[in-house]
Amino acid sequence: MLSGSAALDRHRGKPRRAEVLKRRAQDNGASITHAVAGGRIREPWRRTDLVTIGALSERTEVNIETIRYYERIGILPKPPRSAGGHRLYAEEYQRRLVFVRRARELGFSLRTCARFFALSGDRHMACGQAKRITEKHVADIHRKVDELKRLERALSAMVTQCRGDDTSDCPIT
Numbered sequence: 598m599l600s601g602s603a604a605l606d607r608h609r610g611k612p613r614r615a616e617v618l619k620r621r622a623q624d625n626g627a628s629i630t631h632a633v634a635g636g637r638i639r640e641p642w643r644r645t646d647l648v649t650i651g652a653l654s655e656r657t658e659v660n661i662e663t664i665r666y667y668e669r670i671g672i673l674p675k676p677p678r679s680a681g682g683h684r685l686y687a688e689e690y691q692r693r694l695v696f697v698r699r700a701r702e703l704g705f706s707l708r709t710c711a712r713f714f715a716l717s718g719d720r721h722m723a724c725g726q727a728k729r730i731t732e733k734h735v736a737d738i739h740r741k742v743d744e745l746k747r748l749e750r751a752l753s754a755m756v757t758q759c760r761g762d763d764t765s766d767c768p769i770t
Contacts, residue, residue: 647677647685657694664694672697672711705734 654661667673673693676684697710705713709730716723758768 647687648691650684650686653686653691653694656691657698659694659698667694667697667707670707672707672714703734704738709734 648656650661650664653659654664664673668675673690676686676690679685693714696713697707700710700713701707712730713727716726755769760767
């Protein structure tokens, strides 16, 4: 570890990035055998590939408050915290968040996302059950599309019958 003024950025009095990363890794219990050259880490330090909630939010395009909400309801497990109390997320959290974001874009509920995660523990059973869940979701989508088409026909018929003038006998109202 660098000592005294050597550990500080000469312009701002702040610890150098490499020193901060090294300290953070040690706080997380990682063994570090890296060399510092010009403030950059030369060897990878996998155990410490932890990111803050802000970095996780940027990487996954999921809002910070949404990440916290997912933790509260159990979609994401509670992450470990740094000595300073900051949440630190490993790559698995990023994979889970990207999965949830994509599943939500496809119309799956958070409850269904939780079911998918529960299934992932048993790979032999997971595929068949995931397929059945997805087939049901597709059937629900078809039902909703049919309902929307009926709604569109009814509204189009009303629009066709409406003259659009100041009359009091409007078929829409």
